[in-house]
Amino acid sequence: xxxxxxxxxxxxxxGLGHINNTVLARWFEMARNPIFRxxxxxxxxSHDVWPLIMARTDYNFVGEIFYEFDVELRTYVEKIGTKSFxxxxxxxxxxxxxxxxxxxxxxxxFKACGTTPIPEDKKMKLAEHMVxxxxxxx
Amino acid sequence: xxxxxxxxxxxxxxGLGHINNTVLARWFEMARNPIFRxxxxxxxxSHDVWPLIMARTDYNFVGEIFYEFDVELRTYVEKIGTKSFxxxxxxxxxxxxxxxxxxxxxxxxFKACGTTPIPEDKKMKLAEHMVxxxxxxx
Amino acid sequence: xxxxxxxxxxxxxxGLGHINNTVLARWFEMARNPIFRxxxxxxxxSHDVWPLIMARTDYNFVGEIFYEFDVELRTYVEKIGTKSFxxxxxxxxxxxxxxxxxxxxxxxxFKACGTTPIPEDKKMKLAEHMVxxxxxxx
Amino acid sequence: xxxxxxxxxxxxxxGLGHINNTVLARWFEMARNPIFRxxxxxxxxSHDVWPLIMARTDYNFVGEIFYEFDVELRTYVEKIGTKSFxxxxxxxxxxxxxxxxxxxxxxxxFKACGTTPIPEDKKMKLAEHMVxxxxxxx
Numbered sequence: 001x002x003x004x005x006x007x008x009x010x011x012x013x014x015g016l017g018h019i020n021n022t023v024l025a026r027w028f029e030m031a032r033n034p035i036f037r038x039x040x041x042x043x044x045x046s047h048d049v050w051p052l053i054m055a056r057t058d059y060n061f062v063g064e065i066f067y068e069f070d071v072e073l074r075t076y077v078e079k080i081g082t083k084s085f086x087x088x089x090x091x092x093x094x095x096x097x098x099x100x101x102x103x104x105x106x107x108x109x110f111k112a113c114g115t116t117p118i119p120e121d122k123k124m125k126l127a128e129h130m131v132x133x134x135x136x137x138x
Numbered sequence: 139x140x141x142x143x144x145x146x147x148x149x150x151x152x153g154l155g156h157i158n159n160t161v162l163a164r165w166f167e168m169a170r171n172p173i174f175r176x177x178x179x180x181x182x183x184s185h186d187v188w189p190l191i192m193a194r195t196d197y198n199f200v201g202e203i204f205y206e207f208d209v210e211l212r213t214y215v216e217k218i219g220t221k222s223f224x225x226x227x228x229x230x231x232x233x234x235x236x237x238x239x240x241x242x243x244x245x246x247x248f249k250a251c252g253t254t255p256i257p258e259d260k261k262m263k264l265a266e267h268m269v270x271x272x273x274x275x276x
Numbered sequence: 277x278x279x280x281x282x283x284x285x286x287x288x289x290x291g292l293g294h295i296n297n298t299v300l301a302r303w304f305e306m307a308r309n310p311i312f313r314x315x316x317x318x319x320x321x322s323h324d325v326w327p328l329i330m331a332r333t334d335y336n337f338v339g340e341i342f343y344e345f346d347v348e349l350r351t352y353v354e355k356i357g358t359k360s361f362x363x364x365x366x367x368x369x370x371x372x373x374x375x376x377x378x379x380x381x382x383x384x385x386f387k388a389c390g391t392t393p394i395p396e397d398k399k400m401k402l403a404e405h406m407v408x409x410x411x412x413x414x
Numbered sequence: 415x416x417x418x419x420x421x422x423x424x425x426x427x428x429g430l431g432h433i434n435n436t437v438l439a440r441w442f443e444m445a446r447n448p449i450f451r452x453x454x455x456x457x458x459x460s461h462d463v464w465p466l467i468m469a470r471t472d473y474n475f476v477g478e479i480f481y482e483f484d485v486e487l488r489t490y491v492e493k494i495g496t497k498s499f500x501x502x503x504x505x506x507x508x509x510x511x512x513x514x515x516x517x518x519x520x521x522x523x524f525k526a527c528g529t530t531p532i533p534e535d536k537k538m539k540l541a542e543h544m545v546x547x548x549x550x551x552x
Binding site for chain 4 (some may be wrong): 279290297298302321329335337386
Binding site (some may be wrong): 014015016017021022025026029045047050053056057058059060061064111113 | 164
């Protein structure tokens with residue numbers, strides 16, 4: 001598990017008084033940094049070295065997030081395929097699970113414009129962060 | 139179908155040179171305005187009148203979106219339940235489908251803090267915008 | 277003058293019920309697209325061809341912007357220097373000026389990592405969009 | 415001085431490879447939380463209790479911010495007027511000052527729709543965080 005903490009900002013609150021759903025996309029993306037670093041430790045986004053592309057994200061809003069308190073982001077690997085893997089995300093505030101979701105990330109060669117197999121050593125590093133059985137919600 | 143057009147901005151391009159995945163959350167949300175207006179024509183977000191809350195969103199990134207061209211957002215209703223409905227979204231650029239996804243919206247009473255049935259007249263208005271059979275991708 | 281229209285989204289409303297101040301940064305940036313196109317018509321952001329970098333922006337919030345109505349962005353050139361120029365922005369809603377501000381843009385060579393003079397033909401194109409005397413607010 | 419640390423996210427990098435200028439608006443807004451708490455400790459945004467409104471912000475981009483490293487936000491009070499005050503912000507990365515700017519915040523009664531004097535006890539709390547002479551850049 002990777003964890004990160006974010007402090008909500010005034011403008012992330014929406015007109016209903018809680019953190020807007022679109023903010024979670026940015027927060028979960030930030031929480032993927034340590035997973036990205038497995039593939040490119042310096043987070044260099046040059047097409048010559050960056051090997052990942054997003055295929056899909058989803059977000060399930062099960063509790064409101066408020067402006068007042070910090071939010072803890074918990075990040076796991078849920079599935080490791082040949083050419084893609086799935087990240088499982090949770091956002092917690094004050095002991096409540098507020099949002100959970102997934103991101104499907106594809107291993108990609110930007111110069112060749114095509115998917116490529118995830119190297120075995122990267123798979124092993126990803127595997128160190130697998131979500132415990134029974135933890136991830138559908 | 140509802141349609142809306144957005145012009146990408148400089149900062150919505152990410153380090154890989156295409157529109158960042160998190161931007162679609164905001165664009166699809168804007169594209170839901172006409173659906174929101176079925177429930178609250180003046181988009182008044184007061185807890186006394188606003189009757190909707192987001193339960194889930196997902197995004198499938200099937201083609202890159204570039205800075206240079208406008209993006210067309212196409213919005214449909216896919217499913218109408220008793221207390222919630224599903225919106226189906228597509229983002230097109232230069233004749234290519236680039237992102238598609240769904241939003242599950244719950245009919246909600248913010249004062250009573252609970253779900254409530256969607257009124258029949260609203261269901262009928264939603265039903266005028268059903269996605270044609272076979273169009274929506276899984 | 278260049279004009280563009282934006283439709284506010286649900287999440288751009290903040291907890292006080294009006295469009296959050298940070299949103300204007302994105303909207304004004306989008307409104308600069310036609311000015312950027314004077315320098316790079318295809319909006320190609322490669323360091324080999326893109327010649328602009330932001331030095332400064334400011335925003336004056338003189339009226340609230342609401343979710344309900346579209347916003348008109350009006351964009352002018354206010355000053356043309358040797359190596360930089362100033363853009364003047366206004367955001368209008370329902371006939372009210374709501375936000376105005378400026379962006380100082382520097383002509384820059386990303387390969388040489390230094391400022392360069394604005395070519396005369398670009399200066400002439402910029403000059404076609406000068407703000408009328410007396411219009412821009414301090 | 416108040417300090418806060420933010421971790422850049424993938425999508426905050428723009429097409430030129432550094433953190434986009436619009437992101438600073440959000441970061442500086444988050445950095446104002448402890449100043450907001452002087453006025454409303456629970457960050458309750460109800461019009462009944464929230465007493466602040468933004469009048470102006472500016473941002474000076476003096477160094478690029480990169481994806482790879484955390485960013486330190488330093489926040490001070492620069493000026494305390496009768497009905498408004500000025501916040502001075504800096505963003506630092508790896509020992510370099512990258513962005514600085516100001517926010518003019520007005521003390522406001524949302525029910526009466528008008529400015530009101532800043533209470534003396536709040537002025538004194540603000541005064542504990544004045545920017546040291548000579549530190550703030552023009």
